[in-house]
Amino acid sequence: MLKLAPADGTGMHDGARSTAIVGGGMLGLTLALRLAQRGDAVTLFEAAPTFGGLAAPWTVGDIIWDRHYHVTLFSDAHLRALLGELGLDEEMRWGTVGTGFYSGGRLHPMNNALDFLRFPPLGLIDKLRLGLTIVRASRIRESLPLEDVPVERWLCAQSGRKTFEKIWRPLLLAKLGERYTEASAAFIWAIIVRLYAARRAGLGSERFGYLPGGYARTIATLEAKLERLGVELRPATRVSAVTHAGSGALVTLEGGERLAFDRAVVTLAAPLAARVVPDLSSDERERLTSKLYGGIVCASLVLDEPLGPYYVTNLTDEGLPFSAVIDMSSVVDRSEWNGKALVYLPKYVKPTDPLFDESDERIEEAFVGALERMYPHFSRDRVRAFRISRVREVFPIATLGYSRGLPPIATSVPNVFLLNSAHIVNGTLNVNETLALVPRGLEALDAHVPAAVQ
Ligand SMILES: Cc1cc2nc3c(=O)[nH]c(=O)nc-3n(C[C@H](O)[C@H](O)[C@H](O)COP(=O)(O)OP(=O)(O)OC[C@H]3O[C@@H](n4cnc5c(N)ncnc54)[C@H](O)[C@@H]3O)c2cc1C
Structure with a gap:
């Protein structure tokens, strides 16, 4: 086992291999859990004030719920195993949900063969x-x-x-x-x-679920477990660089503080990882930056009443300012939100889209105006709260030959590893696929004993 004195004394753990994890989303949190369970001294760095990343909770009006819409499928084995370990799986609420299409200026159900x-x-x-x-x-x-x-x-x-x-x-x-x-x-x-994984028994029989309390509960339970295992949690701590140092890895924080570890794992989306690890080879950098990422501008609306009976309404008409309508109230019991309803309006855009710089007021005007056109019974005075989340790099698009250009997990920078959404092949971005990356990451870590730089 190698041990390195940290540059300023923090981040050092007696007798255990020290691992820094950069990014406290579901991936970083779960990787921290697995490494701490194996006896590593883990420090988890998260730039935001709270953990959870894309699945983090936030406050809209008087409710706290996920910043982006999340459902769990009954068939999400990796996620459900984690929830089971946290003692939460038995609390999951399961149900069937409706799907609609907005086409030709009208809403159409799409729930069974007759529809x-x-x-x-x-x-x-x-x-x-x-x-x-x-x-x-x-x-x-x-x-x-x-x-x-x-x-x-x-x-x-x-x-x-x-x-x-x-x-x-x-x-x-x-x-x-x-x-x-x-x-x-x-x-x-x-x-x-x-979408059809949980639907094998025929149209309309899929089971979608949520945990009462939303992802806030999963993340808080994970954090508590990590603390019990001695993981050092560092929210509100942005990492600006991860480099090699002697026989370990050096993590430089925004502000200049430098901390040494035996190894570091960066779990940020590929384009962000490329910026944080400056010493990657040109081939590794190319593999990270050539992945085309999609971003999102996603509005959460608290309403007095649900919009309609569908969880997802797909849009085939052009000219609407959002990509779909997600009525969370058809999945989640409204007692979670003091009887109110929660709707998400996601607009998927590329990372450089001007919508990222548009004011909240203009986006709200465009989104709420379009809802009024779509739903005759809806009017803007039913909106109790409106909040917008913007994330430029959310998911890599499966382009031609995608898996031939995957970035490595173990990089050419000694003791520096990458694990992120770009490593998902054979699946879409969801928490279950994200958690399926953890064993792959552990395997790569196991295969590489800490190396000194020549
Ligand atoms: C609109 C939307 C809907 C979704 N719906 C579902 C769903 O229904 N079901 C489902 O299972 N999944 C869903 N997902 C996907 C799910 O949210 C992701 O699979 C999962 O959250 C990815 O976790 P991650 O840790 O890989 O990445 P992230 O959550 O992106 O975590 C990366 C973390 O790194 C932090 N970070 C960035 N830069 C730095 C830095 N320099 N230093 C330190 N920290 C940094 C970020 O703040 C972030 O917390 C959805 C996602 C979105 C956006």
């Missing part, structure tokens, strides 16, 4: 081909062969050009903007597989 057959934008043959596309995709187990096929080509071959234009293209545009042309068929495959 599907009644769905007006497509004729019977087109609907059958669409249904077959989904069934076929849900049966594919390995995404690698799909990585070399452009998503548009694959969907047109499966569903036909008309259905692509009327259904798939608007959905792709909503999630990826014009960059959908760069996505491979693996992108849509991963979404279909996840």
